[in-house]
Amino acid sequence: xxxxxxxxxxxxxxxxxxxxxxxxxxxxxxxxxxxxxxxxxxxxxxxxxxxxxxxxxxxxxxxxxxxxxxxxxxxxxxxxxxxxxxxxxxxxxxxxxxxxxxxxxxxxxxxxxxxxxxxxxxxxxxxxxxxxxxxxxxxxxxxxxxxxxxxxxxxxxxxxxxxxxxxxxxxxxxxxxxxxxxxxxxxxxxxxxxxxxxxxxxxxxxxxxxxxxxxxxxxxxxxxxxxxxxxxxxxxxxxxxxxxxxxxxxxxxxxxxxxxxxxxxxxxxxxxxxxxxxxxxxxxxxxxx
Ligand code: HEM
Ligand code: HEM
Numbered sequence: 242x243x244x245x246x247x248x249x250x251x252x253x254x255x256x257x258x259x260x261x262x263x264x265x266x267x268x269x270x271x272x273x274x275x276x277x278x279x280x281x282x283x284x285x286x287x288x289x290x291x292x293x294x295x296x297x298x299x300x301x302x303x304x305x306x307x308x309x310x311x312x313x314x315x316x317x318x319x320x321x322x323x324x325x326x327x328x329x330x331x332x333x334x335x336x337x338x339x340x341x342x343x344x345x346x347x348x349x350x351x352x353x354x355x356x357x358x359x360x361x362x363x364x365x366x367x368x369x370x371x372x373x374x375x376x377x378x379x380x381x382x383x384x385x386x387x388x389x390x391x392x393x394x395x396x397x398x399x400x401x402x403x404x405x406x407x408x409x410x411x412x413x414x415x416x417x418x419x420x421x422x423x424x425x426x427x428x429x430x431x432x433x434x435x436x437x438x439x440x441x442x443x444x445x446x447x448x449x450x451x452x453x454x455x456x457x458x459x460x461x462x463x464x465x466x467x468x469x470x471x472x473x474x475x476x477x478x479x480x481x482x483x484x485x486x487x488x489x490x491x492x493x494x495x496x497x498x499x500x501x502x503x504x505x506x507x508x509x510x511x512x513x514x515x516x517x518x519x520x521x522x523x524x525x526x527x528x529x530x
């Protein structure tokens with residue numbers, strides 16, 4: 242899907258953006274404003290208005306992508322145009338300013354716009370790499386199927402533990418209840434295993450990262466047990482090993498999914514900041530110019 246955004250319909254929006262940029266560069270080159278080029282000349286106003294309209298349209302994408310039914314093209318087409326026209330803004334607005342920058346609200350708007358564009362580029366990079374890694378990591382299964390497998394392992398562990406004394410049942414129940422997959426987006430992104438377990442001989446819960454504490458405890462019990470119990474404990478350990486592998490897979494899935502979302506937490510607030518700075522820019526030039 243992601244390469245097709247960039248290559249959408251023979252890269253028509255790349256060509257459109259290049260044509261628009263070339264037209265603006267030509268106009269800038271031909272223009273002879275009798276003063277140093279700046280945002281206040283006729284061409285400066287025109288390019289500024291074009292830039293502001295484009296920014297408004299790019300922001301509208303947030304609304305457009307949530308409307309499934311619309312007569313105005315596919316979301317994919319819009320995104321392709323969003324990416325290429327968004328990039329062309331850098332040149333169009335730089336021409337608008339006549340390359341005059343200072344420490345003022347006008348330049349703040351420009352800096353914010355550049356930051357929005359940079360975060361957008363980063364997003365495209367993520368969209369090109371992560372979906373493939375997501376499906377590779379899932380190995381053909383969906384997230385729900387992975388979670389189903391996890392539940393199945395927990396169920397089977399409980400069944401096997403039921404054949405053993407109570408401490409085994411307790412450790413399995415506690416391990417299941419205290420397995421953590423990461424609640425916040427940030428925790429998922431950092432891929433930290435904060436699982437805990439209550440060991441039968443300990444007073445408080447301990448870290449069960451990688452199911453290690455539970456597996457160590459089982460190994461210790463196995464070394465002391467008679468042959469029949471040892472075989473059942475080994476069965477339980479094998480289930481926990483499978484659980485560990487599955488948990489790793491699910492955590493990686495959540496981490497990649499979080500990566501797909503997190504950059505938007507930069508792109509969207511920066512867009513809001515840009516709109517405010519732009520409004521301030523336009524109001525101040527009309528009031529004080
Ligand atoms: C309706 C749209 C716009 C209008 C009417 C407008 C108007 C102007 C005017 C009159 C100037 C000359 C003031 C000066 O040279 O200091 C200017 C400069 C400038 N504009 Fe705009 N502008 C618009 C859109 C934009 C956009 C979209 C951006 C960037 C996001 C932008 C960034 C700048 C910058 C950085 C300068 C140069 C400031 C400086 O000289 O220090 N403008 N604009
Ligand atoms: C000043 C320019 C830009 C503005 C104001 C802007 C604004 C926005 C907004 C408001 C959204 C919708 C986000 C949402 O509601 O979830 C969006 C999405 C997006 N933008 Fe931009 N953007 C700009 C430039 C760019 C550029 C240059 C790129 C890439 C090079 C880009 C890449 C993306 C992508 C990939 C999405 C889709 C996110 C999704 O639907 O999952 N943007 N942008």
